[in-house]
Amino acid sequence: MKKILISILFFYLLILFQTSFLVHFSYFFWNNFSTPLVTAIFLIIFLCFFEKPEENYGIFLAAFTGFLLDVFSSDFLGVNFLGIWVSVLTVLSFSIKFVLRKYVRFSLAR
Amino acid sequence: MRRTFWFKIITITVAVAAFFIILNFTPLKEKTKNFFYSISFSLQRNLWEAGDSFSDFVESIFQNKKIKEENQELKVRIQQLTSENISLQKLKEENEVLRKALDVGLEKEFRLSFAKVVAKDVFQDSILVNKGKKDSVSLNSPVITEQKTLIGKIGEVHENFSKVILISNSNISFDVELANREISGLAKGKGNLNLILELLPWEEEIEEGEQVITTSLGGVFPEGILVGEVKNVKKSDINPFQTAEIKPATDFKELENLFIVTEF
Numbered sequence: 403m404k405k406i407l408i409s410i411l412f413f414y415l416l417i418l419f420q421t422s423f424l425v426h427f428s429y430f431f432w433n434n435f436s437t438p439l440v441t442a443i444f445l446i447i448f449l450c451f452f453e454k455p456e457e458n459y460g461i462f463l464a465a466f467t468g469f470l471l472d473v474f475s476s477d478f479l480g481v482n483f484l485g486i487w488v489s490v491l492t493v494l495s496f497s498i499k500f501v502l503r504k505y506v507r508f509s510l511a512r
Numbered sequence: 513m514r515r516t517f518w519f520k521i522i523t524i525t526v527a528v529a530a531f532f533i534i535l536n537f538t539p540l541k542e543k544t545k546n547f548f549y550s551i552s553f554s555l556q557r558n559l560w561e562a563g564d565s566f567s568d569f570v571e572s573i574f575q576n577k578k579i580k581e582e583n584q585e586l587k588v589r590i591q592q593l594t595s596e597n598i599s600l601q602k603l604k605e606e607n608e609v610l611r612k613a614l615d616v617g618l619e620k621e622f623r624l625s626f627a628k629v630v631a632k633d634v635f636q637d638s639i640l641v642n643k644g645k646k647d648s649v650s651l652n653s654p655v656i657t658e659q660k661t662l663i664g665k666i667g668e669v670h671e672n673f674s675k676v677i678l679i680s681n682s683n684i685s686f687d688v689e690l691a692n693r694e695i696s697g698l699a700k701g702k703g704n705l706n707l708i709l710e711l712l713p714w715e716e717e718i719e720e721g722e723q724v725i726t727t728s729l730g731g732v733f734p735e736g737i738l739v740g741e742v743k744n745v746k747k748s749d750i751n752p753f754q755t756a757e758i759k760p761a762t763d764f765k766e767l768e769n770l771f772i773v774t775e776f
Contacts, residue, residue, distance in 0.1 A: 418552055418555055418556055418559060422555075422557075422559035422560045422563060423559040423563035423566075425563065426560075426563040426564055427563075470548070473549075474552075483532075484532055484536050484545075485528075485536065488528075488532070
């Protein structure tokens with residue numbers, strides 16, 4: 403639970419950092435798709451490396467992060483609808499969980 | 513067991529979808545956004561200011577080379593424009609001189625060639641102008657100003673330049689008369705930008721300030737061109753003629769634009 407709260411705070415700060423700080427660097431590499439892309443990459447890293455495959459906190463984290471993205475992004479492909487990024491990130495986290503549970507095995511160190 | 517799982521999933525999905533539909537189509541959407549913006553405002557503002565200054569700094573580093581190039585280009589452009597401006601200024605001055613000449617009606621009386629002074633030799637009473645053989649300038653052609661005052665005559669003709677011998681040159685003498693009076697005399701250069709008037713009839717009363725103009729005698733200069741005005745008239749009993757000095761109508765030191773009379 404502590405891990406998930408810290409993660410929520412991390413993603414909240416990450417989105418604020420991207421939408422308020424990194425947007426100034428648009429002439430180098432930052433554009434409208436950078437914020438959701440970076441957030442999704444961090445989410446995938448979290449789901450793959452910081453959570454066991456059988457745990458489900460990551461899905462809630464994905465939903466909340468998606469919600470924050472919806473709030474702080476102006477629109478997605480011209481659609482201004484709260485819930486778009488929630489759906490995208492939740493489906494993404496489900497898919498990762500599915501792949502991890504079904505097809506990935508971790509070997510235990512002897 | 514499996515059916516229960518899928519039932520749960522579908523129920524949650526429908527509930528979440530319903531929640532977001534209600535959220536989006538009611539004022540709750542704005543209130544939700546407003547709540548998150550309120551709690552994030554101070555942090556966002558600080559991040560925004562920091563990002564703004566930092567990006568300016570980074571941009572200045574990356575664009576330094578570009579700015580230098582742009583600066584160089586602008587310097588060249590300024591030089592070009594300055595030089596263009598100077599030549600336009602000169603053209604304007606030339607235009608004004610030509611306009612004055614037109615006002616005096618010089619072009620009706622003579623065939624003229626406009627010339628600019630490129631060098632002055634006041635000690636030898638001569639000047640160099642930028643017109644030569646190429647511009648149909650010939651030896652002994654009279655040289656006047658736009659105000660129709662006499663300057664001198666062409667003494668040397670080169671391909672692109674000519675030397676003008678000023679009327680104050682000690683090698684020049686020509687026939688003149690006093691304006692509006694049929695009193696003739698001989699103007700002679702004395703050097704050092706000075707002119708004297710000789711052979712004035714003894715019996716005539718000549719006053720200072722009377723205008724001296726050229727005559728057609730001698731055929732060197734066209735008649736009626738202003739030479740200057742009389743000053744320091746000298747009359748003595750032992751000399752059969754009066755003499756005087758001529759104050760040239762033009763300040764030779766200030767000459768810049770001239771007209772060479774190619775035909776009269």
